[in-house]
Amino acid sequence: MTENYGEDNLIGYTESFLNEVYSNWSDSIKALETCEEVQTFAEDLHIVSRCIDSLAMKACSDPNMFNWSEVGHNCAQNEVEPIGDDWWYYDVSLLSLPLYKRLILAIESKGMKSESVAASLIYYLRRFLPLMNRQSSFKDTNQATIPTTSEADQRGLLEEIVELIPNKRGVTSSKHLLRLLRTAMILHASPSCRENLEKRIVFREF
Incomplete structure (x- = not known):
């Protein structure tokens, strides 16, 4: 050969x-x-x-x-x-x-479908961000621990995933948006990330 x-x-x-x-x-x-x-x-x-x-x-x-x-x-x-x-x-x-x-x-x-894309993004976040699975209020933030990755890594992950959520009304529930915003505040996400979520919440409700 x-x-x-x-x-x-x-x-x-x-x-x-x-x-x-x-x-x-x-x-x-x-x-x-x-x-x-x-x-x-x-x-x-x-x-x-x-x-x-x-x-x-x-x-x-x-x-x-x-x-x-x-x-x-x-x-x-x-x-x-x-x-x-x-x-x-x-x-x-x-x-x-x-x-x-x-x-x-x-x-x-x-x-x-935009709804399915958004749901997958939320699923991904919930696998890697413990805060996304907590039922705690803002008063419990001092007890929130990150066992696997640093706060900086989680903040970066959150900010990147939020940018990927389709910018269409109704693709994500108010419950998920509020939890995302709460998590963003706890992790000290960038102002642009938090503003993005706040606009989505208002856009969904009105």
């Missing part, structure tokens, strides 16, 4: 393998997580962009048309029951913030 012939075989085999990965929701999620370890290399080979595009298309498709044996995380659901619009929230929340942001923007560009 010549070197060129062997190289062509390897390229063809690799492309075939990657196409199988892109066609599978669970494998694409795992591939994206792995790409973070070799980000530059994966970007140069367009693996990241192709995974994101594949996932975005699947997230925007009717989940009841899927072969759930290829989806992974949610495949144990009762086949008789319709799959909810939120089926993809958990899986994408496993991604790092940079990759999650790129995926959310891709999902939004492919026509995902």
Whole structure:
């Protein structure tokens, strides 16, 4: 076997393998997580962009048309029951913030409902910001502890996610907006972030 012939075989085999990965929701999620370890290399080979595009298309498709044996995380659901619009929230929340942001923007560009985009963003925040899951009032702020990440990291995460929430009336409940604002105040988020949330609250209510 010549070197060129062997190289062509390897390229063809690799492309075939990657196409199988892109066609599978669970494998694409795992591939994206792995790409973070070799980000530059994966970007140069367009693996990241192709995974994101594949996932975005699947997230925007009717989940009841899927072969759930290829989806992974949610495949144990009762086949008789319709799959909810939120089926993809958990899986994408496993991604790092940079990759999650790129995926959310891709999902939004492919026509995902603004309400679903906003709900995924809230889900992501609730996974990483303990304050988003607290029922406490402002009087309890001194007791709010951050066991996993620093306040600065959480503040940065909050500010970036708030910017991604679709700027449309009614996409997020008043309850979530008020909790976001409270969290922003506790974490000393930027004035622009807090102003953004205040405007959304007023816009929703009036």
